[in-house]
Amino acid sequence: MRIIANLTELRRVLTDARKAYQRIGFVPTMGYLHDGHMALVQASRAQSDITVLSIFVNPTQFGPNEDLSTYPRDLQRDEKLCRNAGVDIVFAPDAREVYPAGFETFVEPGELAKPLCGAFRPGHFRGVATIVCKLFNMVQPDLAFFGRKDFQQCAVVRHMAIDLNLPIEIVTVPTVREADGLAMSSRNRYLDGQERQRALAISRGLLAAEAQFREGERNVGKLLALVRRHLEKVDRLQYLELVDTDTLKPAQSPLGAPAALCVAAHIGTTRLIDNVILDPKFT
Structure with a gap:
């Protein structure tokens, strides 16, 4: 090298x-x-x-x-x-x-x-x-x-x-995750033990919505609401949005084209981002 x-x-x-x-x-x-x-x-x-x-x-x-x-x-x-x-x-x-x-x-x-x-x-x-x-x-x-x-x-x-x-x-x-689901990031090192546990709310919410999508849920509002319930554990939610993967404009119900479910949130003073892709072609 x-x-x-x-x-x-x-x-x-x-x-x-x-x-x-x-x-x-x-x-x-x-x-x-x-x-x-x-x-x-x-x-x-x-x-x-x-x-x-x-x-x-x-x-x-x-x-x-x-x-x-x-x-x-x-x-x-x-x-x-x-x-x-x-x-x-x-x-x-x-x-x-x-x-x-x-x-x-x-x-x-x-x-x-x-x-x-x-x-x-x-x-x-x-x-x-x-x-x-x-x-x-x-x-x-x-x-x-x-x-x-x-x-x-x-x-x-x-x-x-x-x-x-x-x-x-x-x-x-594709995003690489820790064994418990947290998306790998250089900023994860800023998190103390308690913050690290609370940070799991981000990936758990996204993965729960992804599972519902795979089971047939196509309503944007319901998918966002499912993630939002998990995100009650974060210190400050910056955004939670479901957007078209090509234009990044808000996705519409019922979802018929690939969309990205995106989150940015603060855990303590650390800002973390994560997302999952919801693609009807692969469900």
Whole structure:
């Protein structure tokens, strides 16, 4: 495994790979890796000849009162996990490599960035779209792998790739959960024991609604009400919405097209997101 911090070296190594007609898979991360990230690596290794994983905590996607300064970081731990998982290249640039002095050009996403997290985190998806576009230009992969837990992010990135004619296939990988159902997230480490138990209300509500959907429930109001009953244990519910997977507009009853049941909630001071996809074709 190679650890690269310099863009010039990264491009040199990957140019050699392209000359050898090797297929490049890319896993962009902010580090503090877990099994959800490793699932992305596994998917990349299955579909690519070379897997590049980036580690960069992107400042432009954090708001002024968010956790940029305290976001978990452990590069040595991450490198060990990557080596054990079979990553070929870890790209870990510093901020000056990514955002040079005088940087002022951003990618502005459209309507898909406005609802859900976009309504509560102004500028978040502007930062996400910008860093992903920059990393795509740095790595120039054939495929890029994203976790479905960040459902709206996947939608924004896929639309950006289409709009900007980026020759990259966006691959989404199902959410990886702990044994008790909690969606894996780097922010889970913020939770103390009691908060960790209360956080299960999110996944239990979503999975209960998913089970009802599989049994034939197609009423939007009833599915949302079922989740809301579970969410009484969270400290602050930011949103609970059932949206069309393509447009992110509110889904209508009876559900006849794929929809995403999405939650953002605070447990203590920790903000967690999760979702399940309800697709009539697979019930």
